Amino acid sequence: MSTRSHFNFWRLMGVVLMLAALAATVLRFGGSLGASTNLSDQFPWGIWIGFDVLCGVGLAAGGFTLAATVHIFHLKRFEPIVRPAILTAFLGYMLVCLALLFDLGRPWNVWHPLVMWNPHSVMFEVGWCVTLYTTVLALEFLPLVLERFRLERARLMLRRIMIPIVILGVILSTLHQSSLGTLFLIMPQKMNALWYTPMLPILFYVSAIATGLAMTIFESWHSARAFARQLEFPLVQKLSRVLAVIIAVYLAMRFMDMSARHAWVMMDQPGTERWLFGVEIVLMAVPMLLLFREHTRNSPQAIYLCSVMYLLGFVTNRLNVGITSMERSSGVQYIPKWSEVAVTLGLVAAGFAIFRVAAHHLPVFEDPNIELTAPPPPAAWEAEASDAYTVPSGQ
Amino acid sequence: MAKAILYDSTICIGCRQCEEACAAGKHLAYNDKIAAEERLSERKLTTIRTYGERFSRKLCMHCQEPSCVSVCPVAALEKTKLGPVIYHEDRCMGCRYCMVACPFQVPVYEWNSRIPRMRKCDLCADKLTQGAATRCSEICPVNATITGERNEMIAEAHRRLVEKPKDYYPEIYGVNEAGGTSVFILSAVSFSQIGYNTQIPKSPMPQFTWAVLQHIPQVVVVGTVLMGGIYWITGRRDDVAREEGRQ
Numbered sequence: 001m002s003t004r005s006h007f008n009f010w011r012l013m014g015v016v017l018m019l020a021a022l023a024a025t026v027l028r029f030g031g032s033l034g035a036s037t038n039l040s041d042q043f044p045w046g047i048w049i050g051f052d053v054l055c056g057v058g059l060a061a062g063g064f065t066l067a068a069t070v071h072i073f074h075l076k077r078f079e080p081i082v083r084p085a086i087l088t089a090f091l092g093y094m095l096v097c098l099a100l101l102f103d104l105g106r107p108w109n110v111w112h113p114l115v116m117w118n119p120h121s122v123m124f125e126v127g128w129c130v131t132l133y134t135t136v137l138a139l140e141f142l143p144l145v146l147e148r149f150r151l152e153r154a155r156l157m158l159r160r161i162m163i164p165i166v167i168l169g170v171i172l173s174t175l176h177q178s179s180l181g182t183l184f185l186i187m188p189q190k191m192n193a194l195w196y197t198p199m200l201p202i203l204f205y206v207s208a209i210a211t212g213l214a215m216t217i218f219e220s221w222h223s224a225r226a227f228a229r230q231l232e233f234p235l236v237q238k239l240s241r242v243l244a245v246i247i248a249v250y251l252a253m254r255f256m257d258m259s260a261r262h263a264w265v266m267m268d269q270p271g272t273e274r275w276l277f278g279v280e281i282v283l284m285a286v287p288m289l290l291l292f293r294e295h296t297r298n299s300p301q302a303i304y305l306c307s308v309m310y311l312l313g314f315v316t317n318r319l320n321v322g323i324t325s326m327e328r329s330s331g332v333q334y335i336p337k338w339s340e341v342a343v344t345l346g347l348v349a350a351g352f353a354i355f356r357v358a359a360h361h362l363p364v365f366e367d368p369n370i371e372l373t374a375p376p377p378p379a380a381w382e383a384e385a386s387d388a389y390t391v392p393s394g395q
Numbered sequence: 396m397a398k399a400i401l402y403d404s405t406i407c408i409g410c411r412q413c414e415e416a417c418a419a420g421k422h423l424a425y426n427d428k429i430a431a432e433e434r435l436s437e438r439k440l441t442t443i444r445t446y447g448e449r450f451s452r453k454l455c456m457h458c459q460e461p462s463c464v465s466v467c468p469v470a471a472l473e474k475t476k477l478g479p480v481i482y483h484e485d486r487c488m489g490c491r492y493c494m495v496a497c498p499f500q501v502p503v504y505e506w507n508s509r510i511p512r513m514r515k516c517d518l519c520a521d522k523l524t525q526g527a528a529t530r531c532s533e534i535c536p537v538n539a540t541i542t543g544e545r546n547e548m549i550a551e552a553h554r555r556l557v558e559k560p561k562d563y564y565p566e567i568y569g570v571n572e573a574g575g576t577s578v579f580i581l582s583a584v585s586f587s588q589i590g591y592n593t594q595i596p597k598s599p600m601p602q603f604t605w606a607v608l609q610h611i612p613q614v615v616v617v618g619t620v621l622m623g624g625i626y627w628i629t630g631r632r633d634d635v636a637r638e639e640g641r642q
Contacts, residue, residue, distance in 0.1 A: 041436060041500075041502075072625055074633050123492050167626070188603060189596060
């Protein structure tokens with residue numbers, strides 16, 4: 001197959017998804033939540049919360065992870081991949097906010113938590129953190145726009161306050177990435193013991209950091225292909241090592257917690273829960289084990305596939321916490337309506353499309369502060385990078 | 396003082412007049428078809444459920460420390476001094492966290508409305524403030540549901556358990572559930588047999604999230620100092636390296 005036809009295929013897919021999402025939008029805002037979702041009194045939260053919000057926020061964790069790595073820990077060699085990570089995060093949070101408007105019954109009241117306080121509510125805290133952090137991301141993203149339009153003075157002024165902004169971003173992310181887990185702590189009797197644990201906030205936080213790194217690898221790979229440019233492979237290799245260690249820490253915590261709560265007995269209970277739990281663990285453990293092998297880390301393709309595998313494991317985990325774990329106690333089976341899926345996929349497609357446009361028109365992959373002195377990429381990566389627009393997996 | 400309801404399922408004859416009075420009070424349509432739906436919904440804020448020869452009633456339990464009040468990000472739910480947990484619809488943004496969090500699975504939603512509301516029993520807060528009983532208590536022909544002072548209702552329940560131990564399962568549902576409620580239920584058989592969830596923790600639910608939330612100030616302070624410190628140390632290391640010409 002020629003690269004051209006692939007390119008058109010993905011474009012066509014994107015357009016189809018956008019149209020489906022548009023139809024679903026009409027159904028949602030022209031009608032009601034009842035008309036556009038399969039939610040019920042027994043199952044009030046579906047994939048718009050389970051995927052769009054829980055996964056969306058996690059997948060955008062690369063922003064704070066990389067910003068902290070480079071600007072706080074002074075690991076300047078990672079500088080070339082900070083900007084794409086911040087762009088991904090900024091887009092991610094905007095899409096999460098957009099998705100939230102679909103899910104809220106009264107979206108026009110979305111600003112209410114800013115003035116009607118309830119500090120005892122985890123949702124209140126998440127609302128504030130996400131609002132503030134989206135602002136932080138806008139400020140972290142702003143230099144690209146200022147550079148593009150050569151607004152030097154404004155850029156230098158922003159530079160001076162950047163470190164406090166980055167620190168604020170790390171704190172806010174720490175708070176709300178973990179709080180998405182805290183959200184579920186109030187329903188111990190509703191959730192399956194495979195997922196309910198007082199450790200949820202910490203587990204959510206650690207897995208979000210791993211997801212931030214995996215997403216950075218994911219988006220580096222795709223940018224390298226889409227823009228036929230060579231991304232610094234040694235950086236990706238270093239990230240993949242750290243990724244393996246963080247997944248290992250996460251799984252160790254997870255297993256110790258399961259043992260401490262004597263929750264392994266849940267694996268004897270018949271039903272889909274144990275299988276979905278297994279899928280989630282395998283999708284995290286396998287890439288971790290593979291990435292500990294040097295052989296894997298020498299192949300860009302293998303690193304990419306490991307990252308994708310982990311990301312799928314992460315998504316499975318969030319869907320399990322948000323949906324699977326509560327299905328049994330609710331007494332109903334929730335299967336999302338087509339319109340719920342359409343909005344979700346449409347937002348993902350929009351994310352890819354906007355990233356593309358932004359990367360074309362803004363200095364996302366250029367950094368004026370440093371000369372790019374990274375070593376030349378190995379032959380394998382160059383070869384990969386030359387055939388842009390091909391789908392990397394399964395071929 | 397705080398009011399409460401005592402529902403004695405051993406007396407209940409399943410006549411559903413409580414359902415009808417409730418619907419009338421909330422301006423909801425009521426007919427045979429709705430009566431036959433034995434579950435809470437936007438059409439029905441209380442319901443009688445049939446278990447063979449026995450009946451049981453479901454309604455908001457009006458917890459002493461309600462999950463819904465704790466989780467609402469906009470404080471649209473409020474536990475009043477008089478006992479009822481009430482809903483301020485103009486504050487609500489429709490996140491439905493209250494529905495997810497409620498251990499008794501009580502709040503329901505107007506799924507097909509363009510300006511949807513969460514709906515649930517409000518213990519007839521309007522009547523209680525006038526010193527009257529709830530509509531379901533007023534109408535009940537056999538006094539299976541009665542309204543009174545919360546302490547008095549618990550005492551009355553105990554009195555019945557002591558006087559006729561053979562007729563009752565020896566517990567009062569609602570005294571310990573979720574740390575205590577404002578609706579107490581008596582039964583002839585174990586509560587799980589007539590549709591009540593007996594897996595609910597016996598302590599107030601909001602503590603599960605508050606145990607984490609209360610540490611936010613520490614996270615902010617320690618986190619900021621730590622990040623600032625790391626920035627300073629690693630930056631200094633770079634500066635020294637540069638000065639020494641090693642870079």
